[in-house]
Amino acid sequence: MPEDSPTPDPLTGPSSEPVPPSPRSSNVLDPTWRPSTVAVAAGRPEHRPDAPLNMPIVMASTYVAGGDLEYGRYGNPTWTAFEDALGALEGGRCLSFASGLAAVATVLDLVGNDALVVAPQHAYNGTVMQLGDLESRGRLRTKLVDVTDTEAVVAACADAALVWLESPTNPALEIADIATIREAAHAAGAYVVVDNTFATPLLQKPLEDDVDLVVHSATKYLSGHSDVLMGAVVTRDEELYAVLKGRRDLLGAVPGTLEAWLALRGLRTLHLRVERSQANARELVRRLSGHAAVGEVRYPGFGGIVSIVLAQGALAADLLTHKTKLWVHATSLGGVESTFERRRRWRTEPVTIPDGLVRLSVGIEDVDDLWADLERALDDLR
Numbered sequence: 059m060p061e062d063s064p065t066p067d068p069l070t071g072p073s074s075e076p077v078p079p080s081p082r083s084s085n086v087l088d089p090t091w092r093p094s095t096v097a098v099a100a101g102r103p104e105h106r107p108d109a110p111l112n113m114p115i116v117m118a119s120t121y122v123a124g125g126d127l128e129y130g131r132y133g134n135p136t137w138t139a140f141e142d143a144l145g146a147l148e149g150g151r152c153l154s155f156a157s158g159l160a161a162v163a164t165v166l167d168l169v170g171n172d173a174l175v176v177a178p179q180h181a182y183n184g185t186v187m188q189l190g191d192l193e194s195r196g197r198l199r200t201k202l203v204d205v206t207d208t209e210a211v212v213a214a215c216a217d218a219a220l221v222w223l224e225s226p227t228n229p230a231l232e233i234a235d236i237a238t239i240r241e242a243a244h245a246a247g248a249y250v251v252v253d254n255t256f257a258t259p260l261l262q263k264p265l266e267d268d269v270d271l272v273v274h275s276a277t278k279y280l281s282g283h284s285d286v287l288m289g290a291v292v293t294r295d296e297e298l299y300a301v302l303k304g305r306r307d308l309l310g311a312v313p314g315t316l317e318a319w320l321a322l323r324g325l326r327t328l329h330l331r332v333e334r335s336q337a338n339a340r341e342l343v344r345r346l347s348g349h350a351a352v353g354e355v356r357y358p359g360f361g362g363i364v365s366i367v368l369a370q371g372a373l374a375a376d377l378l379t380h381k382t383k384l385w386v387h388a389t390s391l392g393g394v395e396s397t398f399e400r401r402r403r404w405r406t407e408p409v410t411i412p413d414g415l416v417r418l419s420v421g422i423e424d425v426d427d428l429w430a431d432l433e434r435a436l437d438d439l440r
């Protein structure tokens with residue numbers, strides 16, 4: 059579509075005609091390679107003399123006419139390199155977006171007017187807020203469910219057009235039975251989407267469970283250094299890919315080129331970072347469970363996010379987040395540095411999340427230093 063072509067009718071939506079493949083970074087992956095190798099090797103230029111090892115930052119708003127790209131909103135070789143790498147890790151075809159919520163919005167736009175979307179009541183609050191906003195404007199209907207109650211979720215699938223899953227949820231760390239819910243949703247003709255931000259493709263590959271779409275806030279573990287805002291969608295369904303690509307072209311929620319480059323650079327060490335933060339998290343869970351100031355420790359058994367509920371409630375939680383030297387009081391998660399926050403400090407967080415819940419994003423520092431800092435602050439609360 060040329061840059062100045064008339065805007066398609068928003069009611070009929072974008073064309074779902076297959077689009078030509080976006081340009082691929084051209085090194086060939088061996089299908090036997092394991093995820094750590096894929097994270098390092100995917101999305102690189104072809105191995106030939108004097109080729110750069112890394113895809114350069116291609117700053118271009120337009121391209122010489124006649125190829126696949128044509129214009130900067132339709133594609134960029136640096137995005138493609140990131141998309142090839144994440145696509146290879148998730149096992150599908152990837153589209154990158156300006157942020158995780160831009161990816162969420164584009165996926166939610168797949169459903170028709172007045173369609174029903176089923177979603178976890180404790181999905182990331184930005185996702186729940188988007189659903190609430192769309193519902194309040196009459197665009198779609200939503201049913202929020204306890205995602206751990208598989209029977210209730212399966213029952214809710216009956217009338218759904220799209221079933222949104224997030225597993226583990228942010229910050230309650232609840233786990234969904236993805237395979238069972240996917241089966242019920244598909245039987246009802248609904249799309250199934252999994253927000254895989256917390257698990258990453260290293261710990262969970264929902265496309266292998268036959269879900270239709272995987273969504274990421276690439277801002278978190280994929281980029282991993284708290285310096286990038288980016289999102290992504292991955293699918294094996296070429297038709298869905300084409301519709302989503304059409305919507306991205308049209309709505310323009312595209313990533314910055316520098317962001318895509320940084321995200322790909324971050325992805326190169328994803329396996330090392332996830333391994334270390336998970337090991338640190340497991341050890342901290344063990345130590346936190348014995349501390350008198352901690353009423354409850356929530357941990358799904360994998361990943362680098364731990365939620366604790368302070369025995370003395372919200373005030374103690376707020377005090378804790380101001381008493382540490384190494385742990386940084388900050389929102390967001392998935393960076394190399396350990397951060398934490400009391401989630402209910404956000405007025406948008408549901409009241410079913412305990413007031414004294416502190417979400418810890420465990421980084422890759424030395425676990426004894428992390429514990430010493432946290433223990434000192436927790437001891438001070440008593």
Ligand SMILES: Cc1ncc(COP(=O)(O)O)c(C=O)c1O
Nearest residue numbers: 157158159182228255275277288
């Ligand atoms: C699970 C989850 N999904 C989506 C998002 C939204 O991503 P972004 O902040 O990149 O828009 C977040 C952000 O915290 C998240 O935690």
